[in-house]
Amino acid sequence: MFPEKIADMTPEQKAEWDKLQEQARIRREYRAAGKLDEWEKKRHESPPLKKPKDPAPAEV
């Protein structure tokens, strides 16, 4: 988990944080342009953006 303050991050955490913020920034640009559907399509077509889908637990 990231620390509460950006200043307390390791260089690796900071790099990951910056990447996440850039992703959020870009998505909001798509939103402002009224192109959320386009963003969703790109995201679902880009394997690095998505984690593998875990199987749901068996029903009991």
Add this chain to the structure above:
Amino acid sequence: MPRFESLVYSAGVPVVPGAGQLWQPWAKHWWVDANQGADGNSGKSPTKARATLDAIFDLAGTSGGLSSGDVIHMRGRFREQITTPAGLFDITMIGPSDITRHPDSHAALETYGGQKSVRWDAPASPTASTPLVKVQQQGWKFVNILFTGDEDDSVGCIQLYRDAASGDSERDASHAQIIGCRFQGGLYGIQDSGGCARVKIYNNEFLTFSVSDNDAITNVTGAGVGTVWGWEIIGNKFFANYSDIDLASTGTIIKFNDFYRVSLGVTNTIAIDMTGSTEEVVSKNWMHSDSALSSSINARFTDSASTTAYWGPNYYSDKEEYLEPAE
């Protein structure tokens, strides 16, 4: 289930399950009545209520005046945009009832002692891009208040602000609690700017943030010094919003909320968008729609893609779902 629908009391202080005491036992109590108060009053009792929030905050720093940890009791309709005083912590601002109705002007009510509810509204000619309240220090609570931004959607309701200063100059609205309020319209309901931590948003209503630049709950990305760490958004209802939660954050817990897809003539576009987040928990929410939407991606729900995010179970009208729906 933590819907927080009833209060209990400890040593005479009301306690919200999960949020603790609404104020501290050694608090001083201040009174402000927008309809029947007067700014020349002391503000020290209901019959000596001041009329404006600005006048109440003028008491901060005066001898025997408003201090950190105090309570401000509000009623009537306020039309102010304020910034909380620097250095003032742990204030509770509370309405007189958990019924967050509009305290409209009514002659008979004035005769019978004034309004018994509170609305915090934008001024008739508001300053654009300025919230109704900008919170600058830690530990503020807002309870049982109806917030309404302006009709032009240029004014948000509560902004939680954090900057990079240190010591006495530091401004940081972490540890805020917003409980039992109604947010109805404007640019946003609650906005983080700078990365405040440990914010608790319990049992509120958010409605009619209905156009594409509106959000019920959001943050400014890339601002400030914090990671929007450890927020809890629990037991809220979201109606008629274009966007309910659009939050880039760390470790946010979103539970027991209702996200309406179509209400009051508005079709929701974003229910939960965690892009830019990590390690969020989104569980046991009611999504008020089928999981799939006409064979397309259900874009109302966007997880962070963090390998440590946890989604599910969440309840759709057709099934219980884990992770994002309709992938």
